[in-house]
Amino acid sequence: MREIDVAVVGGGVTGILAARKLMNTGFRVLVLDKSKSVGGRLATRRIGGGRADHGAQFFTVRTDSFQELVDEWRTNGWVSKWFGEKHPRYKAVNGMNQLVKNLANEVPLQLVSKVERIERNEEKYVVFSEKGEQVKSSAILFTPPAPQTLELLENSEVLLSEEASKTLKEITFDPALVGLLTMSGETAGLSLEGHKDSHLPDGIERIVDNQVKGISDEKIISIYATPAFSKAYDHQDDESVLELMLGKLGHLLPHEAIISRQLKRWRYAQAKHVHHHPFLQVSTNEAIYVAGDAFLQKNDPAGKTRVESAVLSGLSVAEELQRYLNEKAST
Numbered sequence: 001m002r003e004i005d006v007a008v009v010g011g012g013v014t015g016i017l018a019a020r021k022l023m024n025t026g027f028r029v030l031v032l033d034k035s036k037s038v039g040g041r042l043a044t045r046r047i048g049g050g051r052a053d054h055g056a057q058f059f060t061v062r063t064d065s066f067q068e069l070v071d072e073w074r075t076n077g078w079v080s081k082w083f084g085e086k087h088p089r090y091k092a093v094n095g096m097n098q099l100v101k102n103l104a105n106e107v108p109l110q111l112v113s114k115v116e117r118i119e120r121n122e123e124k125y126v127v128f129s130e131k132g133e134q135v136k137s138s139a140i141l142f143t144p145p146a147p148q149t150l151e152l153l154e155n156s157e158v159l160l161s162e163e164a165s166k167t168l169k170e171i172t173f174d175p176a177l178v179g180l181l182t183m184s185g186e187t188a189g190l191s192l193e194g195h196k197d198s199h200l201p202d203g204i205e206r207i208v209d210n211q212v213k214g215i216s217d218e219k220i221i222s223i224y225a226t227p228a229f230s231k232a233y234d235h236q237d238d239e240s241v242l243e244l245m246l247g248k249l250g251h252l253l254p255h256e257a258i259i260s261r262q263l264k265r266w267r268y269a270q271a272k273h274v275h276h277h278p279f280l281q282v283s284t285n286e287a288i289y290v291a292g293d294a295f296l297q298k299n300d301p302a303g304k305t306r307v308e309s310a311v312l313s314g315l316s317v318a319e320e321l322q323r324y325l326n327e328k329a330s331t
Contacts, residue, residue, distance in 0.1 A: 003136040004028040006321055007127045009115050009152075010143030012040025013307065014292050014314035016104045018141055021318035023107065027325060030135060031107055032127065034114035037097065038104045040143075041266065041293075042307070044095030047182055050218030052210045053096045054178045054264045057195070057222070058082055058089035059307035063297075065315075066308050078102050082213065083193040095215045110135070118156035118288070125158075125288070138328065139287035139321055143314070145268035146171035149290050153282060161283040164290075167275055171294050174227035175234050176269035179245050181221040181253065182260040189252045201248035203229035221253060227270065238263040271305040278316035287324055291317040 006022055008015045011033030019029045031038070043055035061067045070090060073079045078099050082091040092099035113129045118140060120126075127135045142149040150168040153160050187209055190196045194212025197205065206224040210216040223245055225233075233241050242261055246253065271294035279291040293310035300309065 007137040011038035014310045015143040017314035018318040032110045039097040039100040042096040044097035050216035050220045052220040060087040062301040159283045173268040175230045176266040177225040177230045178264040179223040278313045
């Protein structure tokens with residue numbers, strides 16, 4: 001059985017940055033993720049000879065600490081400014097998923113490994129995956145969306161305080177439906193940057209041309225439905241949803257120019273309710289923490305989930321885990 005200091009469940013930007021920070025101070029970590037790749041909702045899909053971002057399309061910066069990190073990423077050639085002046089929108093080179101892959105370059109990963117439960121083993125924990133893999137750790141960090149984390153904790157042999165349970169239950173999310181179209185010819189009505197999020201039909205939140213954005217050799221369009229539309233039609237099959245979405249956009253995206261189409265469903269997209277602390281300890285008796293984009297700094301300037309809140313949450317919980325592990329080592 002592999003033994004480490006911290007098992008990080010979830011390979012999104014929160015988990016990867018927490019793991020990096022812990023590694024840099026000498027702790028042994030392992031990131032476990034159910035997917036074939038890290039990234040979470042910083043997601044990029046290859047379609048034919050092109051690619052499309054279909055989760056977060058960009059990120060903004062509102063704190064000095066995040067700006068320092070973004071400046072480093074720009075120097076590395078990982079991100080660049082896309083559009084906007086007051087709060088510039090940053091894009092990742094070759095797609096948002098590539099940024100997380102770059103950050104995870106030296107981080108130990110166990111992919112295609114869906115965590116099933118946690119068990120106590122004296123003063124340590126054993127993390128079990130659905131495939132029967134086992135990892136022993138001194139502490140655990142959960143970074144999936146709160147509803148998934150809560151379900152996992154309730155299926156585990158750990159003490160979950162009433163307050164922590166209440167907090168996790170209060171963090172709820174809106175779903176998101178995202179259409180991905182491969183097209184021929186040009187699109188009408190988008191900005192020079194290939195982005196449009198205003199003056200759109202009811203039910204449509206955002207349209208992005210990934211070729212104009214600079215991440216795709218082919219013209220692939222990402223269409224985001226609003227939370228209200230996504231909740232109303234999430235029960236319908238993919239083709240029915242796409243027909244409804246495209247029926248609203250014939251003036252921008254003519255049917256005859258569509259070569260292929262597919263739908264991506266995000267069950268947990270934007271948090272409707274957030275927690276105003278960058279992480280959560282499940283109880284004072286457990287070295288188990290929860291973090292993610294819905295865990296905001298107390299004086300968060302935006303007040304909503306975004307890439308920046310995910311980053312700051314990961315860095316903050318890593319500091320707390322360092323403190324805990326150092327104290328444990330000294331006793």
